[in-house]
Amino acid sequence: MSTDITLSTRLRALAGYRATWPLLALAAIFIVDGFISPGFYDIRIVEGRLFGSVIDIFYRAMPTAIVALGMAVVIGTKGIDLSVGSVVAICGAVIAWRIHEGDSHFVILFLALGTGLLCGLWNGFLVAVLNIQPIIATLILMVSGRGIGLLVNQFYGGTDPSFESALLQGLSVGHIWLIPTRLIVGVGVFIALWFLIRRTALGLFIEAVGGNTSAANLAGVNARLIIFSAYLIAGLCAGIAGVILTADTHTSDPVSVALYIELDAILAVVIGGGSLAGGRIYLGMTVIGALIIQALTTSILISGLPPEYNLVVKAVVVLFVLLLQSQNARNAVWGLFSWRKS
Amino acid sequence: MEDTSIPRIEMSGITKLFPGVKALQNVDLCIYPGEVHALLGENGAGKSTLIKIMTGALPTDEGKIRLDGQAIVLNSTVDAQKLGISTVYQEVNLIPAMSVAKNMTLQRQPTRFGLINWAAARNLARKRLKQLSLDIDLERPVGSYSIAIQQLVAIARALEDNTKVLVLDEPTASLDAGETNALFEVIRDLKSRGIAIVFITHFLDQVYEISDRITVLRNGQLVGTSMAKDLPRLDLIKQMIGRELEQAEGQLTKRSTDNLGEPVIVAKGLGCKRVIEPFDLNIRAGEVVGLAGLLGSGRTETAKLIFGALPSDSGTLTMNGEVVTNNSPRQSLGRDIAFCPEDRKEEGLVGELSIRENIILSLQAKNGWLKQLSYDEQERLADEMIKALAIATPDMDKPVNQLSGGNQQKVVLARALVSDPKLLILDEPTRGIDVGAHAEIVMLIRRLCSQGMALLVASSELDEIVAVSDRVAVLRDHKQIGEIAGDEVTREKIIGMIASG
Known part of the structure; x- marks a missing residue:
């Protein structure tokens, strides 16, 4: 009997950890995939690079994961950045333009990242200096960004925005030893951001500002600067994702590149346990969130369901994960069980 | 006033507990038809809690409410309104862009066949x-009228045909003298119709101008109810801010003020328009x-101006000899x-962050974001403060909003102390703190001052001010009206200064 009780209390405690449910959800999706697609766990080496469905999920999730990491920081300040998809589009247009102009590709890489930073600077200026509500402030660039991308395409006539670049394509679709390069880039961004957030006091300040701005200000935190830096980080992350996504198709396509990536990124943060009310940053769980989203998309593709089902199934599973994370919903389910027992 | 009739509303033995705080303790309030009853007390005295219970916004834990002699139970504000108890809140609850007519009928629209009957x-x-x-024009947006008109529209909206009790919470806070008089005319008219009016304000002149009786609350307890004409202003102020000296504080003796150090701050003509008139103040080490x-x-406002939390638009401030x-x-x-704000929830704590993170926040902000305090260092500092201030918690990594009110207050103080200040500014340092902890905090502060720390205390508790201060600046109506020092620092002297004029 007593072991029963401790087991039950342990399970309850486990249910309360924020990492439990997203990880279980990811595991569940992988297990289901194993049944519907017999070769799901196979990993082969083709042309000197790892291939397989599991690798594919990680591979495709990377751009969203990188954007979501930046989003997690912004959401930590109680903000939001809707413009990340447009930032990807602008970065792509800048890459194609400068390649047509014949710049060094190494320089272009930094130009693209600089473009991301510049977009972050603009958002940060609107939010932190002009005190415009984040959702409106970033909506401006969200709406105008893809148009700016098209205008940049016009700089060289706009006839053929495609390009070839060994360096940039290497970063996106290439591989180092057996591992796809973008996975290495993703891990690099994660580690760099983790150090910035958790090994300096920036994370504490962001969480303080997001949790209670006026208290943080009175405690001596420069809230304006902190909020500004969060949008810079989000812009830079979107820039990195912009390089990967643009080099993947080696063309600048501002209209459709990274469409709805801002929504997937916000979703990844929320699935990872982040609250839009701000005050907490969970970098690791955000990556798990992005993986769940991509794993779902991949599962629908390999299951043979028509792709039209994709968005609806995604919505249902996401709703389920969020319900599991809600203390109220969990209590209701526990209540149902104990009622049945008695 | 019909003193002999049945009270319009009678509240008896009202007690309300919030986690960690006794907001109201056995409070009685009784208002007669046609009476204007002033409800007075400092911040946190329990006025708003009592009003919320009277208007059904909060349930009472103990006690009874009778309306015209009938016992009633209020489960919601709608219940209260149906019975004829209405409230006009301090912030005008109107929607500025909507027309006057729409605002007036927002809560209960007359309908016909399920559709709103706009003519009605x-x-x-x-x-x-x-x-x-x-x-006034019913179709114009309410926001286009002055605050005074808006205030009257809000009152008109609160008045139903059956209104028996009307609560006015700080109705004159944003009105000028002429507008206030117009409002008082309306109040006198309502009074003549037998409506019982509860009037909450902090303008004492207005209390004496319009009220029949006065009830004073302090720290959730009833101090007393008196006829306005029988309660001199001096006694009223005493009732509001006086408090029997706690024994622990009584033992604290005044130090000699001869061995004070260099001035830490010197304010000359420092002020901010519409917030506080220019004042001079200097504070020396210790x-x-x-x-x-x-x-x-x-x-x-004075405390915040010195700390820089409010911008000044006149005068100069010198800190440690440097002009700021x-x-x-x-x-x-x-x-x-360092500064401990009065409102710990809004301005003090970051509720989601842990006790440890809240304690080290200021010190970390001082060090800058690159020089992160190591976890061990954070733990050591937090542990030191938890012991020194006797913060009751088993775990410093718990979110701070799980602590009780008094312990939260101590965390705010701990944050200020950890940053090792030369001048500590405390705004209402002991609000919501029990007597034992109160004495501990006063002792700790005294010890720090003897080591050379300077202290600026703003408090509504007069006895607290008298017990700890070497010098006292007295304020009235956003203006410094004098400064007293040494043996002059007594309760009577301060009350006298506030009441004069």
């Missing part, structure tokens, strides 16, 4: 405005300066000044 709604609005002799005055006198320009909390902190 306008008639109703016109009728209610007429009761207050208010002749000295305790008090800021005394009633609610709304400018205590908090563009003062900000960040800059003040860099000059070893």
Whole structure:
């Protein structure tokens, strides 16, 4: 009997950890995939690079994961950045333009990242200096960004925005030893951001500002600067994702590149346990969130369901994960069980 | 006033507990038809809790409410309104862009066949405005009228045909003298119709102008109810801010003020328009300066101006011999000044963050984001403060909002102390703290002052000010009206200064 009780209390405690449910959800999706697609766990080496469905999920999730990491920081300040998809589009247009102009590709890489930073600077200026509500402030660039991308395409006539670049394509679709390069880039961004957030006091300040701005200000935190830096980080992350996504198709396509990536990124943060009310940053769980989203998309593709089902199934599973994370919903389910027992 | 009749509303033995705080303790309130009853007390005295219970916004834990002699139970504000108890809140609850007529009928629209009957709604609005002799355009947006008119519209909306009790919470806070008089005319008219009016304000002149009786609350307890004409202003102020000296504090003896150090801050003509009139103040190392005055006198504003949390638009401020320009909390902190705000929930704590993170926040902000305090260092500092201030918690990594009110207050103080200040500014340092902890905190502060720390205390508790201060600046109506020091620092002297004029 007593072991029963401790087991039950342990399970309850486990249910309360924020990492439990997203990880279980990811595991569940992988297990289901194993049944519907017999070769799901196979990993082969083709042309000197790892291939397989599991690798594919990680591979495709990377751009969203990188954007979501930046989003997690912004959401930590109680903000939001809707413009990340447009930032990807602008970065792509800048890459194609400068390649047509014949710049060094190494320089272009930094130009693209600089473009991301510049977009972050603009958002940060609107939010932190002009005190415009984040959702409106970033909506401006969200709406105008893809148009700016098209205008940049016009700089060289706009006839053929495609390009070839060994360096940039290497970063996106290439591989180092057996591992796809973008996975290495993703891990690099994660580690760099983790150090910035958790090994300096920036994370504490962001969480303080997001949790209670006026208290943080009175405690001596420069809230304006902190909020500004969060949008810079989000812009830079979107820039990195912009390089990967643009080099993947080696063309600048501002209209459709990274469409709805801002929504997937916000979703990844929320699935990872982040609250839009701000005050907490969970970098690791955000990556798990992005993986769940991509794993779902991949599962629908390999299951043979028509792709039209994709968005609806995604919505249902996401709703389920969020319900599991809600203390109220969990209590209701526990209540149902104990009622049945008695 | 019909003193002999049955009370319109009678509340008896009202007790309300919030986690960690006794908001109201056995409070009685009784209001007769046609009476204007002033409800007075400092911040946190329990006025708003009592009003919320009276209007059904909060349930009471103990006690009874009778309306016209009948026992009633209020489960919601709608219940209360149906019975004829209405409230007009301090912030006008109107929607500025909506028309006057729509605002007036927002809560209960007359309907016909399930659709809103706008003609009837306008008639109703016109009728209610007429009761207050208010002749305005029903179709214009409410926001286009002055605050005074908006206030009257809000009152008109609260008045139903059956209204018996009307609660006015700080109705004159944003009105000028002429507008206030117009409002008082309306109140006198309502009074003549037998409506019982509860009037909450912090303007004592207005209390004496309009009220029949006065009830004073302090720390959730009833101090007393008296006829306005039998309660001299001096006694009223005593009732509001006086408190029997706790024994622990009584043992604290005044130190000699001969061995004070260099001035830490010197303010000359420092002020901010519409917030606080220019004042002079200097504080020397090891000295305790008090800021005394009633609610709304400018205590908090003075403290915030010195800390840089409010911008000044006149005068100069010198800290440690250097003139400060563009003062900000960040800059003040860099000059070893720390501030504990009055409103710990809004301005003090970051609720989601842990106790440890809240305690080290200011010190970390002072060090800058690159020099992160190691976890061990954070743990050591937090542990030291938890012991020194006797913060009751089993785990410093718990979110701070899980602590009780008094312990939360101590965390705010711990944050200020950890940054090792030369000047500590405390705004209402002991609000919501029990007597034992109160004494401990006062002792700790005294010890720090003997080591050379300067202290500026703003408090509504006069006895607290008198017990700790070497010097006291007295404020009234957003203005410093005098400074007293040494043996002059007594309760009677301060009350006298506030009441004169």
